[in-house]
Amino acid sequence: MKLFGWGGKASKRAIAAAPAPASPAAAADAPSPPTPDQALALLREGNQAFLRGEGNLGHVRVEDLNPLQGGQHPIATVVACADSRTPPTILFNQGFGRLFSIRVAGNTVDRRGLSSIVYAVKHLACPLVVVMGHTGCGAVAAAEAIVDGTSPLDPSLEEMIVPIIPAVLDARRSGAADVAVRAVEENARRVAEKLKTADVAMAGAIAEGRLKVVAAVKQMQTGEVIFLDL
Numbered sequence: 001m002k003l004f005g006w007g008g009k010a011s012k013r014a015i016a017a018a019p020a021p022a023s024p025a026a027a028a029d030a031p032s033p034p035t036p037d038q039a040l041a042l043l044r045e046g047n048q049a050f051l052r053g054e055g056n057l058g059h060v061r062v063e064d065l066n067p068l069q070g071g072q073h074p075i076a077t078v079v080a081c082a083d084s085r086t087p088p089t090i091l092f093n094q095g096f097g098r099l100f101s102i103r104v105a106g107n108t109v110d111r112r113g114l115s116s117i118v119y120a121v122k123h124l125a126c127p128l129v130v131v132m133g134h135t136g137c138g139a140v141a142a143a144e145a146i147v148d149g150t151s152p153l154d155p156s157l158e159e160m161i162v163p164i165i166p167a168v169l170d171a172r173r174s175g176a177a178d179v180a181v182r183a184v185e186e187n188a189r190r191v192a193e194k195l196k197t198a199d200v201a202m203a204g205a206i207a208e209g210r211l212k213v214v215a216a217v218k219q220m221q222t223g224e225v226i227f228l229d230l
């Protein structure tokens with residue numbers, strides 16, 4: 001477990017002392033990945049450290065790349081919005097080699113995005129996929145405006161907006177007090193649910209307990225990441 005902790009002094013020493021893998025064989029000796037629940041706990045701990053102002057992100061210097069030359073073993077794949085206020089590495093207090101990130105405005109996933117996620121699961125043994133929306137998302141607001149009829153659909157933005165519309169409709173039907181927030185939540189949930197069955201390798205990893213796919217929402221003002229339905 002300590003091998004995967006990023007913030008503690010012990011883990012810093014372990015990483016600093018670790019020699020850079022010099023060959024594919026050395027890379028194969030890399031530690032086993034954390035379990036999905038361990039990876040989730042590390043992200044929760046990282047976000048709490050960030051919220052307390054104790055985020056260190058100490059592993060962002062050029063020399064911190066040395067132990068990673070033999071390969072990467074990210075603890076989580078994060079599907080996040082491209083919004084400049086939602087960087088997963090900062091919000092989860094993780095440095096180089098920790099998060100495999102796919103970022104698209106509105107945190108939806110197309111076929112190329114799916115392939116990237118499958119690559120992380122199949123070839124990097126990544127145990128956790130987090131689909132992270134955020135309150136105040138402009139892409140979700142644009143989808144709401146289309147549903148409301150208050151704005152025409154900009155053809156240039158169609159690929160970004162249209163996949164979000166079903167989540168907006170779900171939110172409207174839910175009767176939630178804050179439909180905008182509910183739409184963000186539903187969008188993250190829908191993307192996460194689709195990912196669970198979108199690829200046979202991922203479905204198999206989930207069935208074997210090697211992978212979890214979860215949804216989360218970053219609170220725009222506080223920076224807190226709330227994991228949904230957990």
Ligand SMILES: [Zn+2]
Pocket residue numbers: 081082083105106107134136137138139140
């Ligand atoms: Zn957004």
